[in-house]
Amino acid sequence: MSEKEMPKAYEADQYEDDIYAAWEKSGFFNPDNLPGERKESFTIVLPPPNVTGVLHMGHAAMLAIEDIMIRFERMRGKKALWLPGTDHAAIATQTKVEKLLIKDGMEDPRTTLGRENFLEKVEEFASNSHDVIVSQAKKMGASLDWSREAYTLDKDRNNAVNAVFKMMYDDGLIYRGHRVINWCPRCKSTLADDELEHKEGNAKLYTFKYDSDFPISISTTRPETKYGDTAVAVHPDDDRYKEYVGKEIKVNFLGQDLNIQVVADKAVDMDFGTGALGVTPAHSHTDADMARVHGLKSVHVISEDGLMINVESVVGMTVKEARKYAVSKLSEKGLIEHEEDIVHNLSVCYRCEETIEPLPMLQWFIDVNKKFSFKGEDDSIKGIKANQEVTLKLLMQHVVRTDQINIIPGQFEKTYFHWIDNLRDWNISRQIWFGHRVPVWYHDKVSVTKKGEENLVDQCKEMIVSSDEPKCEFCDAKFFQDPDTLDTWFSSGIWTFSTLGWPNQTDDLKTFHPTNVLETGYDILFPWVARMILMTTYVLGTVPFKETYLHGLVRDEKGRKMSKSLGNAINPLEMIKKYGADATRLSLVIGVTAGNDSKLSESKIGGYRNFTNKLWNISRYVFSSVDSIEIVESVNPVTLSDKWVLSRLAEVSKKVELHLEKHEFSQAGEKLREFTWAEFADWYLEISKIQKNENTDKILLYTLESILSQWHPFMPFVTEQVYKQFGLPNMMLINKWPEVNGSKTNTEAETDFKIIQNLISSIRNIRAEYNVEHKKEVSVLIKTSNKQRTIIENEKSIVMSLAKVSNIEFVDESPKGAFSSTVISGVEVYVSLEGLIDIQKEKNRLQKEIDLTEKYISGLEKKLSNKEFLNKAPKNIVDKLTSQKEDAELKISTLKSQLLSF
RNA sequence: GGGCGCUUGGCUCAGUUGGUUAGAGCGUCUCGUUUACACCGAGAAGGUCGGGGGUUCGAAUCCCUCAGCGCCCACCA
Numbered sequence: 001m002s003e004k005e006m007p008k009a010y011e012a013d014q015y016e017d018d019i020y021a022a023w024e025k026s027g028f029f030n031p032d033n034l035p036g037e038r039k040e041s042f043t044i045v046l047p048p049p050n051v052t053g054v055l056h057m058g059h060a061a062m063l064a065i066e067d068i069m070i071r072f073e074r075m076r077g078k079k080a081l082w083l084p085g086t087d088h089a090a091i092a093t094q095t096k097v098e099k100l101l102i103k104d105g106m107e108d109p110r111t112t113l114g115r116e117n118f119l120e121k122v123e124e125f126a127s128n129s130h131d132v133i134v135s136q137a138k139k140m141g142a143s144l145d146w147s148r149e150a151y152t153l154d155k156d157r158n159n160a161v162n163a164v165f166k167m168m169y170d171d172g173l174i175y176r177g178h179r180v181i182n183w184c185p186r187c188k189s190t191l192a193d194d195e196l197e198h199k200e201g202n203a204k205l206y207t208f209k210y211d212s213d214f215p216i217s218i219s220t221t222r223p224e225t226k227y228g229d230t231a232v233a234v235h236p237d238d239d240r241y242k243e244y245v246g247k248e249i250k251v252n253f254l255g256q257d258l259n260i261q262v263v264a265d266k267a268v269d270m271d272f273g274t275g276a277l278g279v280t281p282a283h284s285h286t287d288a289d290m291a292r293v294h295g296l297k298s299v300h301v302i303s304e305d306g307l308m309i310n311v312e313s314v315v316g317m318t319v320k321e322a323r324k325y326a327v328s329k330l331s332e333k334g335l336i337e338h339e340e341d342i343v344h345n346l347s348v349c350y351r352c353e354e355t356i357e358p359l360p361m362l363q364w365f366i367d368v369n370k371k372f373s374f375k376g377e378d379d380s381i382k383g384i385k386a387n388q389e390v391t392l393k394l395l396m397q398h399v400v401r402t403d404q405i406n407i408i409p410g411q412f413e414k415t416y417f418h419w420i421d422n423l424r425d426w427n428i429s430r431q432i433w434f435g436h437r438v439p440v441w442y443h444d445k446v447s448v449t450k451k452g453e454e455n456l457v458d459q460c461k462e463m464i465v466s467s468d469e470p471k472c473e474f475c476d477a478k479f480f481q482d483p484d485t486l487d488t489w490f491s492s493g494i495w496t497f498s499t500l501g502w503p504n505q506t507d508d509l510k511t512f513h514p515t516n517v518l519e520t521g522y523d524i525l526f527p528w529v530a531r532m533i534l535m536t537t538y539v540l541g542t543v544p545f546k547e548t549y550l551h552g553l554v555r556d557e558k559g560r561k562m563s564k565s566l567g568n569a570i571n572p573l574e575m576i577k578k579y580g581a582d583a584t585r586l587s588l589v590i591g592v593t594a595g596n597d598s599k600l601s602e603s604k605i606g607g608y609r610n611f612t613n614k615l616w617n618i619s620r621y622v623f624s625s626v627d628s629i630e631i632v633e634s635v636n637p638v639t640l641s642d643k644w645v646l647s648r649l650a651e652v653s654k655k656v657e658l659h660l661e662k663h664e665f666s667q668a669g670e671k672l673r674e675f676t677w678a679e680f681a682d683w684y685l686e687i688s689k690i691q692k693n694e695n696t697d698k699i700l701l702y703t704l705e706s707i708l709s710q711w712h713p714f715m716p717f718v719t720e721q722v723y724k725q726f727g728l729p730n731m732m733l734i735n736k737w738p739e740v741n742g743s744k745t746n747t748e749a750e751t752d753f754k755i756i757q758n759l760i761s762s763i764r765n766i767r768a769e770y771n772v773e774h775k776k777e778v779s780v781l782i783k784t785s786n787k788q789r790t791i792i793e794n795e796k797s798i799v800m801s802l803a804k805v806s807n808i809e810f811v812d813e814s815p816k817g818a819f820s821s822t823v824i825s826g827v828e829v830y831v832s833l834e835g836l837i838d839i840q841k842e843k844n845r846l847q848k849e850i851d852l853t854e855k856y857i858s859g860l861e862k863k864l865s866n867k868e869f870l871n872k873a874p875k876n877i878v879d880k881l882t883s884q885k886e887d888a889e890l891k892i893s894t895l896k897s898q899l900l901s902f
Numbered sequence: 903g904g905g906c907g908c909u910u911g912g913c914u915c916a917g918u919u920g921g922u923u924a925g926a927g928c929g930u931c932u933c934g935u936u937u938a939c940a941c942c943g944a945g946a947a948g949g950u951c952g953g954g955g956g957u958u959c960g961a962a963u964c965c966c967u968c969a970g971c972g973c974c975c976a977c978c979a
Contacts, residue, residue, distance in 0.1 A: 009941065198976090205979085220979055233979095272978045279979095286977030344978085411906065415974065418905065422975075526974095557914085559972090591915050591927075596907090597972090599914065607928065610941040621938030662918095670916070670926070685938080761945090767933095768945040774934055856923050869959035877921050877960090884922065 006623065006725070010616035012580025012609075015721045020138050023720075028734050029145045031079040035734060042073035043081045043515040045496050046144060047528070048152060050089035051126040052096050055136040057554040057562060057588070057600060058521060060572040063140045064585040065551060065665060066519050070143055071713035072660050075737040081512050083499050084137065084144040086130050088153035090435035090488035091187055091195075095351045097122045097434075115433050122434045126153075139573060141581045141716045143733070148508075150499040152491040153436065160498035161491050162439040162467035164539055169465045171372045173392065173538075174364060174428070180281070180288040181361050181427050182347065185306040186354040189431040190363060192487055193424060194526050196356055201346040207273055207338035208330050210253040210260070216241060217337055219273025221344065222283075223330065224322035227256050227311040228301040231279035233290055236264035238275050254329045255313045263294045282360050300360060319357070364429040364438060364484070368392045368534075376541015384541075395537040396420050396530065405533065406547045408663060409595040412525060419526050426531075428487045435485030439467045444477040493531035496544040515545040517663075522550040522595055549663050550595050554588065557601035570600060579609035582715035586611065589714065590669040611673065612718050615711065618681050619722040622704045625688065626697040631726055635702045638695045640756070640795055643749035645684040648675060649703055650744040656710055657740065669714055676707050683757070690801045706738040755788060756795045758824040763803035766820045766831045769845070770838075777806035781815050781830040788827055814897060821898040822849070823891050828898075839902050846899045853892045860885040 027033040031041070044066050049059055066082060074080035101109040101121065110118055130151070137144060150157060168174040182191040203221040210218075216232055234241040244262040251258050267290065268277050281291030281298035291298060301310050308314040314322045330336050347356040373387040374395075382404055384390065397420055399405045400413060407413045429438055441464045460477070464470045470479050491498070496515050500508040514536075518529065529548055536544035556562055562569040575584045586608035592598040623629055637643040652675040659668035680703060688696050705726070712719040712732050723732040763780060772778060780803075782792060789810055792799065796808055811830075814821075818837040819830040860881055863869050870878060 006938095008939070010939095194975095218979085222979085267977070269978050277979050284977075284979075286979075289977070342978095345976085415906065418975070523974095593916085596915095601914090603928075604914080606941080610939095613941045614939065617939035617942090619938085624938070664918090667916075667918090674926080681938085682943085686943095689936095764944060765946085771933075774936085774944090852923080859923080863960075866959055872959050873921075880922070888923095 006616070006620045008617075008620075010580075010613050010718055010721075012582065012612065012717060013577055016139070016141070016576075016581055016717050019717050019720050020141060023143065023731070023733055024138075024146070026731060026733065028074075028731070029082070029143050030147050031081045031145065034074065034079060036077065038077055038079040040078045041081065041511050041516075042070070042078040043083070043512040044070060044517050044519060045083045045499055045515055046085060047518075047520040047524075048085040048087035048150075048492065048495065049133050050087050050092055051129040051133070052089055052092050053129055054132050055572060057570055057572055059136075060140055060584060061551055061554050061588040061592075061598075062519065062521070063137055063142045064588045065549070066517075067140070067142050067585075067716070068589065068660075068665055068713040069517060069519070069663070071716060071733070072737070074143070074733070075709065075712065075735060077736070079511070081148070082142070082144050083148050083150070083512075084134075084142075084146060085150035085152065085495070085499060086126075086133060087492055088126060088151065088435065088488065090430060090485060091189060091191075091351050091432055092488075093126055094122055094432050094434040095187060097125050100125070110433070119433055136573060139576050139581060140585065143716070148499070152488070152495070156501075157491055157494075157498050158436055159467070160494055160502055161436045161486065163503045164490075164494055164535065165439050165486075166465050166467075167539065168366065173367050173370055173372060175367060176362065176364050178360055178362050179365065179425075179427070180283070180285055180358050181363055183304060183357045183359040183361070184349040184352065184354050185304070185357055186352050187349060187432065188304065190361065190427055190429065191349060191356065192427055192489070192527075195350050196347045197350045197353070198345045199348050199353070200343055203342055203344050205273065205340045205342045206327065206330070206336060207340075208336045210251045210258065210278075210335075212333070212335065214249065214251045214260075215244060216262070216276045217274045218276050218278040219338075220278055221342070222323065223326040224308065224314070224319055225280045225283045225301065226253055226278055226326070227258075227308075227314070228280045228282050228299040229253070229258055229260060229278045230281060230291070230297045230299055231261040231263050231294065233263050233265045233268050233277045233279050234275060235268045235270045236266060238264075238268075238270050241276060254326060254333075256311050259297075261294070261296060263290070263296070265290050265293070283358050285358055288358075288360075298360060302357060302359060304359065304361075306357060363427050364440075366392070366426040366428055368423050368425055372538075374541055375539065376537075380541045381537060381543065392534050392538060393420060393423060396533050399533060399537060399543050404543050405545065407525075408547060408549045409593075412522060412550055412595060416525060416530065419530065426487075428490050429482075429484040430487055431484055433485065435488060436491055438482040438484045438486060440465050440482040441470050441479035442482065443472065443479055489527055489531050492528055493535035494539065496532060496536060497540060502539075513540075514543050517547045517549055518545040519549045519551065522552060525550060547663075552592070552595055552597035555597050555599050557599050559597070559599055570602060570605075575602070575605050579605045580612055580717065582612045582718050583609035586669065586714060589665045590673070592666055594663065611677070612715060614677060614681065615708075615715070616718060616722065618676070618685065619704060619708070619725065621685060622700045623725050626700060628697075629726060630701065631705060631728065632698045632702040635698050636695060637699065637744070637746075637749075638693055639691060640749055640753055640791070641684060641687045641691065641798070642695060642699055643746045644753035645680065645699065645703060646741075646744040647746040647750050648679050649706060650741050653706065653710065653738055654740045654742075657737075660713070665714075672707065672710055672714075676711075680707065686802060687798055691798055708732065709735050709738050752791050755791055755825045755827065756798060759792065759827060759829065760799055760803045762822050762824050762829055763799075763805060763831055766822065766833075767804070769841075770820065770833055770836050772833070772836065774804070777804050779807050779809070779832045780805050781809050781811050781819070781832070783811050783814055783828040783830075784826060788825070792827070814901065816901045821846070821901075823894045823898070826887070826890065828894055843899060843902055846895055850892060850895050850899065853888050853895065857885060857888045857892065860888070 049055060070080050070082040098109050106112055165174060182196055184191055205219055205221050206223055207217055207219045218232060245264045247262050249260045251260055279287045279290055281287050281296050282300045283302055301308060302319060303309045306319050308317045308322045314325055317325060348354060349356060369391050371389045371391055374384050374390045378386050381399060383402055400416060407416060443460050443462050460472050460474050497509060497513055500506060500513050502509055532544045556568040560566060560568060572584060583605050587600060587605040637646050652671055655671050656668045688700060708719045708722055720732045799805060815830055818834045820833050820837060820842055821830045864881060864885060
């Protein structure tokens with residue numbers, strides 16, 4: 001396409017798909033194919049999107065940010081790998097499919113279909129969802145290495161999961177135990193502590209006695225659980241109950257015999273209710289903790305179906321029915337002393353919002369406090385020696401505290417430590433079907449002895465940890481596998497290395513691990529980031545990544561969460577179609593800072609579409625104005641504006657690179673936009689129309705190529721499309737990141753050019769204020785020093801053209817008459833306005849300027865007359881203020897004499 | 903209950919280690935179709951940086967306090 005074929009407006013959707021296809025075909029998303037010697041690697045693993053549905057703006061933001069980092073480093077000559085994948089998201093996906101099947105009329109999908117058929121349905125859904133996600137990521141322009149794509153539930157990842165499970169089991173870190181866990185009665189599964197959400201709800205707080213002969217009244221919102229009480233706890237300092245502490249009291253609670261121990265525990269709040277708490281070890285985490293401390297028995301009264309068990313009078317009732325029943329019986333007996341409406345926090349399932357029921361169950365756990373010997377080498381984590389005794393908690397804290405993992409923004413480190421301090425053993429088994437099956441096999445009791453006639457059955461192993469079905473060496477009985485699956489975060493926790501081939505010691509693992517940056521939302525710092533740190537420091541004895549960059553949530557323009565139910569979600573695909581992927585990316589990156597939520601509106605995206613078009617048109621102009629389109633390697637500035645634009649370019653490029661290195665994408669983008677639009681386009685391009693020499697073409701091409709390259713990570717499509725105009729075989733994708741040419745920095749040129757800019761602006765200002773017709777040229781008189789006179793004389797043609805001036809005359813005396821005047825940078829400017837001048841207006845204008853300057857001077861005087869300031873402030877500050885004051889004084893005397901001339 | 907954060911022109915936000923007269927985009931107003939761009943250009947208006955106090959020669963920036971908002975964690979039953 002020649003420049004003549006570049007249409008007036010950039011229509012993104014005409015180019016984007018072709019460009020992406022060309023990138024893919026080039027193979028350069030795969031770091032193995034990148035040209036040149038690349039010693040340093042740069043790796044990001046994509047936080048795998050859940051295969052529960054389509055991508056939303058949050059994913060789009062993630063893809064934009066990570067693609068910027070990857071493209072930047074790829075252009076800087078690194079072996080850049082961005083590894084894609086998807087997450088099976090066990091509970092989330094299973095729940096979603098179940099709901100869909102129920103919606104289609106299947107009452108109980110799991111029972112109807114059975115494990116295998118049900119899983120087939122889930123896999124089908126997951127696979128469709130996966131395809132949609134991949135195509136959306138491509139629409140965003142994500143330069144992911146699809147040849148290395150992984151899935152948290154594929155064969156390779158399953159091997160890795162089983163291997164990690166076995167390692168941890170052998171180290172005693174994974175254990176099976178009866179614990180009170182979080183049970184979701186709808187999902188029919190346990191949940192980890194951080195998979196709960198807390199919702200405020202109304203409840204009735206009942207105060208009553210178990211029976212009239214029981215000495216202590218207790219308060220509860222759940223009377224139905226009291227059938228399982230084995231103790232009453234009071235605060236040790238509570239005088240009211242001191243006499244009962246240590247006693248065991250038999251009581252009949254609505255027909256159920258209870259053995260109640262009275263215990264003292266500091267966890268009890270003396271001021272809440274009666275200050276006495278009925279302890280139900282089986283159905284409350286707090287109570288279970290207390291039971292452990294005081295050695296209390298646990299009585300199980302609620303089943304996994306949410307039905308009452310083990311209590312004759314209420315057996316088979318739902319929890320709610322039992323509560324109603326117990327309350328009515330209590331009030332019949334006149335035992336209720338008080339009823340109160342309270343607001344309390346309910347734990348609900350994060351996936352289906354069902355109220356969580358704490359239940360005792362036999363489950364698998366990871367012990368976060370158990371000691372084991374460190375698996376890495378000396379200092380593979382700094383400060384830890386090979387085989388040193390450590391705990392998972394210790395490693396998790398150590399790597400962040402010692403900055404071997406840097407969390408951005410820093411304030412999240414505090415939250416991270418706080419979370420780890422309160423971390424309990426991690427329940428990793430789930431009673432759902434979709435996921436990695438727990439790799440544990442149990443012995444079927446029926447057996448026929450082997451090894452001749454000897455009876456060796458008692459030597460059979462009860463349980464074997466293995467990924468494949470084991471065979472017993474002593475009998476013919478079969479093993480059956482644990483029906484449970486693993487928490488989805490178990491497999492995502494090993495994501496940085498399972499994707500690189502572990503447990504095999506692959507080249508990829510050596511080259512790309514530890515990864516460089518883990519970029520994700522702050523909302524999964526705990527469930528995911530923390531667990532990756534746990535898993536990787538344990539398994540490999542290294543960190544999984546060196547930095548964690550946390551982005552915020554993308555909200556709607558009113559700051560609300562985007563959601564289907566609110567109908568306020570902006571669809572990324574629609575926006576890409578309408579405004580282009582580049583504009584969509586910019587809207588998610590500029591004006592956004594790490595860790596903070598951002599507000600997005602369609603008009604914001606529209607605004608960045610305008611910018612894409614601006615860049616397109618800048619290029620279009622450059623290509624149409626130069627004699628031949630070519631890459632320019634080096635430039636020699638001739639004119640003042642040449643020197644200025646190259647100096648600015650060098651300055652801005654330096655800042656852009658620095659910001660990108662620090663992951664300050666917004667800052668980098670803003671600096672670049674400022675230069676592109678307000679300096680290169682508004683000034684240099686305009687000047688190039690009037691002042692052209694043999695160098696101008698070169699400088700235009702050089703600057704354009706530089707800013708296109710710097711924009712490429714942000715706006716890959718439009719920059720790639722424009723780059724085609726250079727007619728080169730290579731792509732912008734692997735173009736070299738522009739080197740900052742410090743020798744082009746020229747402060748003098750910048751200062752001098754500023755005078756020209758100010759001069760032009762001030763003349764334009766006067767013209768606008770007096771409504772001088774656009775086509776009408778004005779004449780200008782200038783009184784100034786010789787040095788500045790030379791500068792202006794040299795750039796006379798620019799001033800005349802850009803400010804619509806017919807002639808510039810230099811004078812030694814301030815003229816009188818029909819002039820509007822002003823003073824900038826020591827230059828007195830008089831614009832001839834014969835017939836238009838309004839003396840009063842002019843006087844007001846000058847007076848206003850004088851007032852402003854006087855105020856400014858008095859502020860400076862106050863500082864400069866302060867001895868403390870002169871003594872303590874650094875000399876350069878004092879000097880600066882002094883010279884500023886001198887300038888301002890000069891200005892004010894000029895303004896005053898201009899005022900007097902009327 | 904504990905912890906973290908936010909409050910800067912009408913709106914969305916920048917503001918690095920305290921040091922020019924606090925910046926940008928959008929919006930608003932005035933003017934303008936000059937062959938890169940009306941998805942544009944020129945010009946302008948608009949903020950005592952939430953309130954109060956302190957530290958300092960100097961505070962949007964550091965400290966205290968109050969107010970409003972938001973988030974996270976938690977076993978007040």
